[in-house]
Amino acid sequence: MTRKLAVVVLFLGVLLAGDISSPLPASAAAVRSSLSTTLSSFVRFTSTATYDFSPSVLSSIDGKSWVFWTSAPLSNAFNGSIDYRINNGSSWSADQVVVQGQICGVTCPPPIQNVRPAAAQLKNGTIYLSYSSNRTGSFEVFLKRFNLSPGWSADYQLTNAPGDELDSTILAASDGSLWVFYDRQTSAGTNIYYRVNRNGSWSSEAALTFDPLPVRDQEPAVFQARDGKIWAIWSQALDTLQTTVHIEYATFNGATWSPPVQLTSSSSPDSGPSGIQDSNGTIWIAWSRSLPYFCLGGGCFQHDLFYITSTNNGAGWAAETALTNDTACVDPFCFDDLQPSLGQFRDSRVYVFWRTNRDPDGYWNIYYVATNTIPYHNVAVTKITAGPSTLRVGRLLTVNVTVANTGAFSENFQLNVLFTNKTAFNAGTKTLTLASSLTNTYTFVWNTSAAPYGKYVVSANIPPVPYEFITTDNNMTGPRIILTLRGDVDLNGRVDVLDVARVAYSFGSVPGSPNWDPACDLTYDGRIDILDVAIVAFWFGKSV
Known part of the structure; x- marks a missing residue:
């Protein structure tokens, strides 16, 4: 099955392993080995009768939290808009639409999909949203820009090459540059590419991976660590059927990329990686894993979320841990957890948003979970x-x-x-x-x-x-x-006749004299004399 077809099937609510996912860490392991992390109960974030998927989290510099996702009506799962909400620290805003889906019925030929939103914010406050859309006939990467005034900009098409760029992600680096990563599926293979905007100018496209078929490098995620290194993370499928899929990453030190590092080695397919570094320096990487469960006739699979952490910038990793665990489930209570996205909010808790069908209505909605407060620097x-x-x-x-x-x-x-x-x-x-x-x-x-x-x-x-x-x-x-002004005796912001009069009245006085006025001692030498008069005369008529 091709990757594009797998996405279409997922949009319809049928789960396939390994082809659709996105950033995610979940409850992070202890930020320091001596600290423990606890999790809240799972919370349903969206509750509309829609297909909601591909959540992406942004913590903005003003302390607000943004969550973007694709939302498609049940009547046409291909007709997805990109929605978002903003949390001001106490409550969530109503849903807002930033990319409108097609306004049509169930036919809508050809179906236009707007998928995989990701957001980043530059130091000047500008927010950029990247997403993929097939409005041109194939999946290309588009960008939008947000400022308080005038709001969201028109769409800007970033890529225009043969093939499909289905998954994209975006990073605002500490040096002011803007990085966009995306995978491209062609007849020759699927690899990761990126472009960088510096001072308003986009670089040429560069390849991060160079693997031929049957290997597929896909689903990029990106973050920047506190030491300045840029981490790119992706899933690598080693066979055509994508039954062997691992998570890999590489780091950029400002000059060169490191060789890829294989992070997971499960016999079950791993997909949809995400990573961040929290406020205490712990790196989290998380993903979705397709796992079997017992059902009559066999061949049943469900997806759980896993994470792994490092407290030393990737030199060593803790054991991987399951965030969700439904391997012992019994139909119809076997849930799928996919496409998670991680953010650390202003309350210093780590939040994980993901796509799941575990809500009581059976819709594909967005859920989230939060950790306890992570020890932080402030x-x-x-x-x-x-x-x-x-x-x-x-x-x-x-x-x-x-x-x-x-x-x-x-x-x-x-x-x-x-x-x-x-x-x-x-x-x-x-x-x-x-x-x-x-x-x-x-x-x-x-x-x-x-x-x-x-x-x-x-x-x-x-x-x-x-x-x-x-x-x-x-x-x-x-x-x-x-x-x-130096000649402003009465400190009213101007030198005028009132200042002249006060100096004249105090002229010749010293401390203890009946007409002594310390405000008139403009030279601070303990007497009112011709030097003080000269200062008032020099500044006369001027004002602040």
Whole structure:
């Protein structure tokens, strides 16, 4: 059976081993060998009378969580739209459609399928969605872009080559580049390819695998580890019937790809790999496995989810573990679990979303499960005060910044304080250590002598610490400060006749004199004299 046909059959709800899947880890093993992971009950995520499949999870930099999936009506399983929901930390939004399926009845010739959504977000906040569609006659990879304004862009076709690119995935790398991986099925074989966008320009296509038939390299997944390496993971079928299918991976160190590494060696077919590195540095890779179960007449198979973890960047792996286990099932209660996708949300729990028919209505819906809170790294700027709020150029400004370590580990970090007008001035940098669960306030003193007068915004930031994934609280904007003119005696932002009058009244005085006014001592030498008058005269008529 060809891979394309296997997909069609799956869309109709009939399960075949090994040809359709997607990212998935599940309940991760202990992030450190001494820590245990517990799982919530399985939760039904979609509950509509549709075929829902190919979930994909994105944790955005604003702390929200996005889940994309393909949804097709029961009347026409080929006519799939791509839907999504957003979680703001407390609740899920209603379903939204980002790629509309065909508006037609059950005939719809030829059927158009929009499948395999995957999403990534660049540091500038732009979200990219990749997916495959056969709207051109064969499966090609398409992209969409999302910004708060104007929203979703029009579709952009990325590939246009003979064959079918059925599975695609996308990565926003730490250097600002955007990577899209996809498999291509041709008469010569199925292999993994990729393209990279740097500074708005796409590279030429490059091949990651080069295997001839009967070997098929398919279903790519991708993530970037904290050490900068890019991990590409895929399933490799070794025979035409795809009865021997393993999970493989390779890593990119910025210059070259490593040789492929075979991760699984089960006699049962493995498919649909996915991988991430969690907030504590543990790498998870997960997949679906086709396993037999007893039925009258024999020949019955169901799919379970498995995962494996590494706490040392792949140098060693824990034993693989089953997330779902239905091998002892009895029809009609034998469920299939396929196409999982992993995400770590802002609550630091790991969530696994997957496609299954275990719901009581018998639909193909999306389910999820969550782990307990994974120990994580997080430092946050929680408060900024600055004073005085108005001061003359040359005076000292005191800034207090409160930092909380809400993570599970002691952290060494850098704290920067900036004053921003037309340009930004670094008021100071401190290298600090703060133990887990502690809060401390740090004081900075800015000598404003070199700064031009104006209105400034105070801010503080902490560059992300290793393995920190919640970084939206690493920055905070504080109060506005007016740095006024040297001749502004009354600190109202301008030098006018009122300032002249005050200096004239205090002229010749020293501390203790009945007409002494310290605000008029603009040279800070303990007397009001001609130098103070000269400063007011020089700045007279100017304002901030």
